[in-house]
Amino acid sequence: MLADLWGAVQSDWEVLALSSAAILLAAIVRGFSGFGLSLLAVTAISLMLPVAQIVPSIFLLEIAASINLIPSIWREIHWRSLRWLMVGYVIGLPIGTYALIHAPEAPTQIVLGLFVIGTSILMLRGFHLERTPGSAASTAAGTASGVLNGAFGIGGPPVVLFYFATPGAAAIGRASIIFFFLFTDLLGVGYFAAQGIVTTQSFVQSLAWLPALLVGVWIGAHGFRRMNQDVFRRWVLVILIALALLGIGKATLTLVSA
Numbered sequence: 001m002l003a004d005l006w007g008a009v010q011s012d013w014e015v016l017a018l019s020s021a022a023i024l025l026a027a028i029v030r031g032f033s034g035f036g037l038s039l040l041a042v043t044a045i046s047l048m049l050p051v052a053q054i055v056p057s058i059f060l061l062e063i064a065a066s067i068n069l070i071p072s073i074w075r076e077i078h079w080r081s082l083r084w085l086m087v088g089y090v091i092g093l094p095i096g097t098y099a100l101i102h103a104p105e106a107p108t109q110i111v112l113g114l115f116v117i118g119t120s121i122l123m124l125r126g127f128h129l130e131r132t133p134g135s136a137a138s139t140a141a142g143t144a145s146g147v148l149n150g151a152f153g154i155g156g157p158p159v160v161l162f163y164f165a166t167p168g169a170a171a172i173g174r175a176s177i178i179f180f181f182l183f184t185d186l187l188g189v190g191y192f193a194a195q196g197i198v199t200t201q202s203f204v205q206s207l208a209w210l211p212a213l214l215v216g217v218w219i220g221a222h223g224f225r226r227m228n229q230d231v232f233r234r235w236v237l238v239i240l241i242a243l244a245l246l247g248i249g250k251a252t253l254t255l256v257s258a
Helices: 002-033 037-045 051-076 079-102 105-124 135-152 156-164 170-194 200-225 229-257
Strands: none
Touching: 002 037, 002 051, 002 200, 002 229, 037 051, 037 229, 051 170, 051 200, 079 135, 079 156, 079 170, 105 156, 105 229, 135 156, 135 170, 156 170, 156 229, 170 229
16 A cells, blocks of 8 residues: 555656656746747646646646736837737637537648748748738737637737737737737636636646746746847747647647547
8 A cells, every 4th residue: 555655656746847847848938939838838748647637727827927027028018919919819719619619620720730830931031011910900810819719729829920920029029929828818717717627736736837937937038138039030930830830740640540
């Protein structure tokens, strides 16, 4: 009996160590680019724990990461575009939730990944918008984000591409993305809480991962401050391509194993 108890404790510590390492690496990306924590962390930790057990804790960590970064980026947020993005997101979220019930997830995720990769490559080759889009285009980008987040939990790409295709400074795009994700994550946690998905275990788990998150976000944010803006844009697009490839890989495995 004691041997079984010790084995369970040892297993828990191994899972904690490995999952914390995944959170650390994902948090470095989050602190650097302003996005990427959820997809990287959930993909890695789902190899050890059920996804339903991971996602509420990751949402709580996303909120903690954004709050930690907000004081340093507050003055750089582009409020004019952000408010229309948030309006669009609220419009698109219920549409995406409806699509979740009816649309085949894996094929749609592959199409989305290919779109993100194609658009990112165009931007790496020099494509950009001549001016910041107006209210209609900003609302449309927010709606696309809401639809994708409601349907597949991956609402980031439209907003990231929106900001990094516009002529504004990289710091403004990064700051606006961070605040946008704080807004969407608060909505997500509110929804999860209403559904009874956020539990005591979710909070305990997020507290266990919090040190790795804070260290990773600090390292990533410190790296951003030292980097040239053009180089930063390229790195963001490379990260976006990597995340799209990751999503395509997951969707392909789902189709193959079906």
